Amino acid sequence: xxxxxxxxxxxxxxxxxxxxxxxxxxxxxxxxxxxxxxxxxxxxxxxxxxxxxxxxxxxxxxxxxxxxxxxxxxxxxxxxxxxxxxxxxxxxxxxxxxxxxxxxxxxxxxxxxxxxxxxxxxxxxxxxxxxxxxxxxxxxxxxxxxxxxxxxxxxxxxxxxxxxxxxxxxxxxxxxxxxxxxxxxxxxxxxxxxxxxxxxxxxxxxxxxxxxxxxxxxxxxxxxxxxxxxxxxxxxxxxxxxxxxxxxxxxxxxxxxxxxxxxxxxxxxxxxxxxxxxxxxxxxxxxxxxxxxxxxxxxxxxxxxxxxxxxxxxxxxxxxxxxxxxxxxxxxxxxxxxxxxxxxxxxxxxxxxxxxxxxxxxxxxxxxxxxxxxxxxxxxxxxxxxxxxxxxxxxxxxxxxxxxxxxxxxxxxxxxxxxxxxxxxxxxxxxxxxxxxxxxxxxxxxxxxxxxxx
Amino acid sequence: xxxxxxxxxxxxxxxxxxxxxxxxxxxxxxxxxxxxxxxxxxxxxxxxxxxxxxxxxxxxxxxxxxxxxxxxxxxxxxxxxxxxxxxxxxxxxxxxxxxxxxxxxxxxxxxxxxxxxxxxxxxxxxxxxxxxxxxxxxxxxxxxxxxxxxxxxxxxxxxxxxxxxxxxxxxxxxxxxxxxxxxxxxxxxxxxxxxxxxxxxxxxxxxxxxxxxxxxxxxxxxxxxxxxxxxxxxxxxxxxxxxxxxxxxxxxxxxxxxxxxxxxxxxxxxxxxxxxxxxxxxxxxxxxxxxxxxxxxxxxxxxxxxxxxxxxxxxxxxxxxxxxxxxxxxxxxxxxxxxxxxxxxxxxxxxxxxxxxxxxxxxxxxxxxxxxxxxxxxxxxxxxxxxxxxxxxxxxxxxxxxxxxxxxxxxxxxxxxxxxxxxxxxxxxxxxxxxxxxxxxxxxxxxxxxxxxxxxxxxxxxx
Numbered sequence: 052x053x054x055x056x057x058x059x060x061x062x063x064x065x066x067x068x069x070x071x072x073x074x075x076x077x078x079x080x081x082x083x084x085x086x087x088x089x090x091x092x093x094x095x096x097x098x099x100x101x102x103x104x105x106x107x108x109x110x111x112x113x114x115x116x117x118x119x120x121x122x123x124x125x126x127x128x129x130x131x132x133x134x135x136x137x138x139x140x141x142x143x144x145x146x147x148x149x150x151x152x153x154x155x156x157x158x159x160x161x162x163x164x165x166x167x168x169x170x171x172x173x174x175x176x177x178x179x180x181x182x183x184x185x186x187x188x189x190x191x192x193x194x195x196x197x198x199x200x201x202x203x204x205x206x207x208x209x210x211x212x213x214x215x216x217x218x219x220x221x222x223x224x225x226x227x228x229x230x231x232x233x234x235x236x237x238x239x240x241x242x243x244x245x246x247x248x249x250x251x252x253x254x255x256x257x258x259x260x261x262x263x264x265x266x267x268x269x270x271x272x273x274x275x276x277x278x279x280x281x282x283x284x285x286x287x288x289x290x291x292x293x294x295x296x297x298x299x300x301x302x303x304x305x306x307x308x309x310x311x312x313x314x315x316x317x318x319x320x321x322x323x324x325x326x327x328x329x330x331x332x333x334x335x336x337x338x339x340x341x342x343x344x345x346x347x348x349x350x351x352x353x354x355x356x357x358x359x360x361x362x363x364x365x366x367x368x369x370x371x372x373x374x375x376x377x378x379x380x381x382x383x384x385x386x387x388x389x390x391x392x393x394x395x396x397x398x399x400x401x402x403x404x405x406x407x408x409x410x411x412x413x414x415x416x417x418x419x420x421x422x423x424x425x426x427x428x429x430x431x432x433x434x435x436x437x438x439x440x441x442x443x444x445x446x447x448x449x450x451x452x453x454x455x456x457x458x459x460x461x462x463x464x465x466x467x468x469x470x471x472x473x474x475x476x477x478x479x480x481x482x483x484x485x486x487x488x489x490x491x492x493x494x495x496x497x498x499x500x501x502x503x504x505x
Numbered sequence: 506x507x508x509x510x511x512x513x514x515x516x517x518x519x520x521x522x523x524x525x526x527x528x529x530x531x532x533x534x535x536x537x538x539x540x541x542x543x544x545x546x547x548x549x550x551x552x553x554x555x556x557x558x559x560x561x562x563x564x565x566x567x568x569x570x571x572x573x574x575x576x577x578x579x580x581x582x583x584x585x586x587x588x589x590x591x592x593x594x595x596x597x598x599x600x601x602x603x604x605x606x607x608x609x610x611x612x613x614x615x616x617x618x619x620x621x622x623x624x625x626x627x628x629x630x631x632x633x634x635x636x637x638x639x640x641x642x643x644x645x646x647x648x649x650x651x652x653x654x655x656x657x658x659x660x661x662x663x664x665x666x667x668x669x670x671x672x673x674x675x676x677x678x679x680x681x682x683x684x685x686x687x688x689x690x691x692x693x694x695x696x697x698x699x700x701x702x703x704x705x706x707x708x709x710x711x712x713x714x715x716x717x718x719x720x721x722x723x724x725x726x727x728x729x730x731x732x733x734x735x736x737x738x739x740x741x742x743x744x745x746x747x748x749x750x751x752x753x754x755x756x757x758x759x760x761x762x763x764x765x766x767x768x769x770x771x772x773x774x775x776x777x778x779x780x781x782x783x784x785x786x787x788x789x790x791x792x793x794x795x796x797x798x799x800x801x802x803x804x805x806x807x808x809x810x811x812x813x814x815x816x817x818x819x820x821x822x823x824x825x826x827x828x829x830x831x832x833x834x835x836x837x838x839x840x841x842x843x844x845x846x847x848x849x850x851x852x853x854x855x856x857x858x859x860x861x862x863x864x865x866x867x868x869x870x871x872x873x874x875x876x877x878x879x880x881x882x883x884x885x886x887x888x889x890x891x892x893x894x895x896x897x898x899x900x901x902x903x904x905x906x907x908x909x910x911x912x913x914x915x916x917x918x919x920x921x922x923x924x925x926x927x928x929x930x931x932x933x934x935x936x937x938x939x940x941x942x943x944x945x946x947x948x949x950x951x952x953x954x955x956x957x958x959x960x961x962x963x964x965x966x967x968x
Contacts, residue, residue: 087949091763095593097568099851102584105555105574116549122556122574136552142622143540144547174569178591197765199949229766238766303543304640304676379541379549414769419886419899422640422676422683431769431891449923451772454892458921483767486951505895505923 057082057208058218061106064121064129065210068110071133073140073212075111075152077340077378080104080124081207084170088177090198090228093185095178109339109378110136111152114145118378150366152340153376155215159336159343161329163221168246170204170222177202180226180251187255188230192263196255198228198238201487202246215341223332224249225487229432230258234268235445236432236453237261238412240283242332242479242489261411261433269444271436271457273503277407278459279400279437279496282478284413286492287485288428290386291463293324295421296349296357298364299380306424306463310355316467318353319391326374326384331479332489333385337374344374344384350467352391359383386490390473393493400472400496402440408502409435409442410459414484424463430455448505456505461497469498506534507556507576509653510663515578516558517655523585525562527598529656531806532558532576533848537648540622542629544640550622557848560585566595568830572849599832599839601809607663608803611796612695616647616667619696624704625671631705632675637716639683640676647696652848660808666693668955670799670942677712679719684901685885686711689942692957693801714882714902722914725879725905735878736920736930736965737871737906740939742881742898743861744958748943750924751782751789752859752958754893755816755824756842757831759854768947769891772924773822780822783928786864786963789817791826793841793857799942799955800857802844807852809841816859820929828854846952853948861960864934871933871964873909879918880904880911897921927965935962 061078068076082104089096106121110133117140121132181200188196201224208218226249229238237258241249280288295305302308307315316322326334326344338344340362348356360368361376375381394400401409408430416428434446434455448456473493481489509532516530534556541548558576562569571584625645632641647669654662670691677684688711692698725733738746754771758764761775773780783789792813793802803811807829815823827835828843831854843852872880882902889896900918904911920927940957947954 089763089949090766091594092761095591096763097570097593097596097851098591099570100572100584101849102571102573102575103849118549118551120553120555122554139550139552143550144622144626146547146549148546173587174589174591178593182592195762195765197762199766201949227766231765299543299548303642303674379551414891415888417886417888418685419901420683420685422685425886427886427888427897429888429890429895449894451892451894452774453770454772454890454894456890456895458888458890458895458897483949483951503897503921 057206058210058216060124061208061210062216064108065212067130068108068133069212071137073110073112075212077109077152077209077211078106079207079209080106081205083205085203086172086177088181088200090181090185090196093189093196095181098174098177107378110140112140114149115140115143116146116149117143148367150363152211152213153215153342153362153372154213155341157215157341157343159217160327161336163219163334163336165204165206165220165222166245169202169224172202172246180249184226184228184251184255187252188228188259191256191259192232193230193259194233195231196228201225209341211341217337217341219336226251226254228254228258230262232262235262235265238432240481242481244332265435265442265445267444268447269436270448271446271504275499276502277404277496277498278500279397279404279407279409279494281411281494282492283480283482284410285495286388286480286490287482288413288416289322289388289492290485290490292322293349293383293386297359297375297381297383301358304422306422307355313355314353315355315464316350316353317470320350320353320467320470321348321389322350323347323387324349324359324375324384325387328385328387331385338376339378340376342372342374342376347373388492390493390495393473393475396474397494400474400494401437401442403472403496404437405439407437408446409437416484426463427458427460430457430459458503460501460503466497470495471498472496509534509651512558512576513653513655516560516576516581517657519578519581519585520560520562521657522582523562523564523588525564527563527657529561529654530558531652531654531848533650533652535648535650537646539644539646540625541644542625543642545629545633559848563596563598565590566597567591567593568596570851596830597833598829599837601829601839603659604804604808604810605661606804609665610667610693610801612667614696616649616669616696619647621645621647624699624701627701628704628708632708635712637677637679637712638675639678642674643671645671654808656808662804662808664804667695668693669696669699675712677715677719679716682719684715684719686715686901689944691942692797692799694797698797718902718914718916722916724917725915730918733879734967735875737875737878737880738963738965739882740937740959740961741883741941743960743963744941745884745887745898746927747789747859747861747960748856748958749889750893750896750927751817752791752856755826756854757825757827757835760825761831761834764947767949772892772894778822781820782822782925783817783820784931785820786931786934787817787820787928788815788862790815790862791856791859795858798858798940798957800957805841805843806845807839807843809839811841814840826854826856828852844954846954850950850952853952855947855954856945856956858940858957860940860958861934863936863938863961865936866933868935868937868962871935871962872906872911874933875906875964876909878906879915880906881918881920894924896924930965930967931963932966933964937961
């Protein structure tokens with residue numbers, strides 16, 4: 052290392068960059084370790100352990116931007132990298148609408164901690180946690196289980212040529228489990244910043260209980276249905292709003308382009324992008340430019356309020372950074388969904404439905420047009436047909452085991468307008484399809500979606 | 506560049522200190538450049554160089570994988586000191602022949618000398634001149650990856666794989682109506698895969714075809730959509746259907762439940778192997794050894810020699826894609842389908858270049874046989890359930906077929922079918938053959954595998 056501390060290393064890399072003649076520089080260094088304990092057929096299938104310590108350097112010269120990685124943090128190697136970058140950046144063309152990087156110094160509103168139990172977790176402990184979930188599910192009637200226990204630990208530091216220096220460490224753990232009965236399956240996930248925050252036995256109990264909750268199976272016909280989304284499918288679907296409101300997406304054509312100030316959702320819907328909700332996994336006090344993260348209302352009372360910016364896009368559009376800088380483009384943080392009129396629980400949502408489906412998990416959401424927001428998504432795991440306020444049967448459209456066989460087709464803005472009710476309680480959740488990105492969401496009732504059935 | 510053979514041998518030596526039944530080391534050095542051009546603006550560029558190692562061991566029948574970007578023997582030994590025995594399933598690898606080989610992907614035009622940014626800039630300018638193109642972005646890259654694989658059984662494989670490509674996103678507009686198109690040209694090989702003239706023609710044709718749909722297309726009535734029993738699909742639609750509803754369900758790890766909480770399951774089970782999936786017209790291959798494709802390799806990431814795999818033989822399921830672990834389960838040998846997206850992730854059972862074998866008829870023959878129906882040229886939206894039974898492909902560019910010829914463009918056609926119904930409806934294959942590039946997601950952490958998929962045009966006749 053150039054110097055002993057990570058923050059000092061980042062500062063030194065910035066200094067070397069400026070000495071070489073670059074106009075601006077952001078250096079980021081990190082040390083991370085992660086594990087993946089895979090559950091297959093109610094056993095631990097394998098364990099993967101990944102270690103990575105390296106750095107990234109963002110360089111600007113005459114509006115030309117170059118991003119390079121630094122694997123070797125020895126000073127001689129870093130100097131050589133920066134010299135090579137000086138030559139390479141001449142090859143890059145200027146970004147005409149570049150307006151600089153965030154000017155510090157900044158004070159950060161919170162700090163994150165790393166869980167020593169995650170940092171030092173061993174194979175046998177990981178396996179024990181996985182089996183606690185598996186055994187509980189099997190003992191409660193699951194005929195099979197599958198899942199993943201993931202842990203992540205990192206410490207990182209960054210510095211920039213605009214008087215910014217910051218460092219942090221954090222950790223998180225994620226346990227997902229899919230429990231199967233002969234007729235149905237149910238998958239859920241627990242997220243925590245501490246290993247002890249996971250409740251593997253409860254996850255095993257809850258997933259197996261839900262999987263066997265419906266005695267009857269049945270078929271439905273294609274047509275219009277109300278949909279009750281549980282937090283994971285509903286939250287990860289709505290979280291896509293935040294992907295579409297980052298300024299780089301807005302400039303390249305999104306369903307929210309040119310809609311600031313317009314009503315795009317039910318007046319009861321508020322959606323935040325949050326980088327500073329302390330209890331959420333993956334939060335950081337600062338973004339890639341070192342700008343403090345914040346909670347930004349994206350949609351407030353149904354009206355599109357803000358796009359998500361880094362420093363350059365904020366200046367371009369005469370506003371302030373929202374703390375969403377990635378190293379090239381702005382990036383969303385976590386999504387938080389709030390609904391003004393809530394009901395006590397999912398039973399109260401079911402009571403409002405004459406003809407509908409409870410979707411407990413979904414994947415493969417694809418858009419036919421990002422400009423209009425037309426999409427479809429595939430329910431998987433337990434999907435329950437609801438009629439006249441009562442759960443009737445779990446949907447099985449064919450003989451293939453675990454197949455549901457229905458597709459939900461909708462338009463994102465229509466769907467946001469048709470969210471008619473939500474539960475009071477929210478949970479922090481994610482899904483495999485969302486790549487583990489967390490969100491906080493309730494169960495929600497969406498009126499009038501189209502379902503096609505095989 | 507570090508000496509990969511030395512690093513690999515030292516990593517293997519460090520792993521063998523744990524006295525495993527099996528050990529392997531995979532060292533990778535890669536150098537890449539990327540250039541995003543968004544709506545005509547140059548949004549910087551990136552240069553990345555990295556070296557890392559992945560070690561896999563089977564110890565006490567448990568499979569353990571370690572990856573690090575600090576590939577020295579001492580660093581690896583230090584990490585392996587933390588290894589503890591754990592409870593889990595018994596895993597064993599099927600026998601694989603000892604291989605010692607070295608190969609380099611064909612590179613007729615060096616990617617090192619190629620001015621990718623210049624050519625992509627020209628393409629962007631071309632798109633800017635097309636009045637129907639409302640939004641555009643081109644993300645291009647070139648990468649050279651050198652790998653060195655060794656295992657405790659004496660295999661040693663070196664590979665040098667240049668990779669060049671682009672992800673192109675277009676929004677085409679006419680009045681208030683819009684359509685979008687995503688394209689992924691390129692492959693494993695030299696800069697000849699990104700030849701400017703060919704890319705310019707492809708983009709021009711794509712934009713013109715979509716603009717034609719937007720300006721002249723009609724919406725078929727619900728009754729007409731229901732009556733469209735004869736559907737001719739292009740090689741691109743054949744490809745996505747091959748990949749999603751036949752290729753994926755024939756991945757052994759899905760069949761045996763390893764992806765059950767991630768990328769999903771399969772309609773196939775051990776008991777259903779050999780079942781009839783398609784009409785007798787269909788023989789379906791996965792072949793990694795096609796030069797210049799995104800799915801090209803000669804040895805997989807477990808050091809197993811690649812070969813064409815006949816997944817479907819004249820309509821019947823014939824062979825699962827396997828790695829060494831699932832080959833052991835199936836009492837066979839691996840057919841070389843283990844791929845990782847880099848040293849940091851585990852090899853998974855993956856497709857490479859997957860396609861239907863072509864026929865002898867012309868596209869006109871298929872249209873004539875269809876007489877009346879719909880021709881689907883390409884798609885934007887698609888998805889499938891996690892057992893791979895119920896898929897949908899939206900016709901981004903489609904035409905009605907009237908009296909055996911293409912008629913008016915159709916705006917609202919979607920092919921939404923049960924897998925067996927879809928594949929058993931195939932009545933004719935054309936003599937065309939195209940492979941289309943894509944990136945396939947699987948595993949946890951998710952890995953994106955570059956693949957191609959395709960074949961001929963097909964005539965489907967639904968009852």
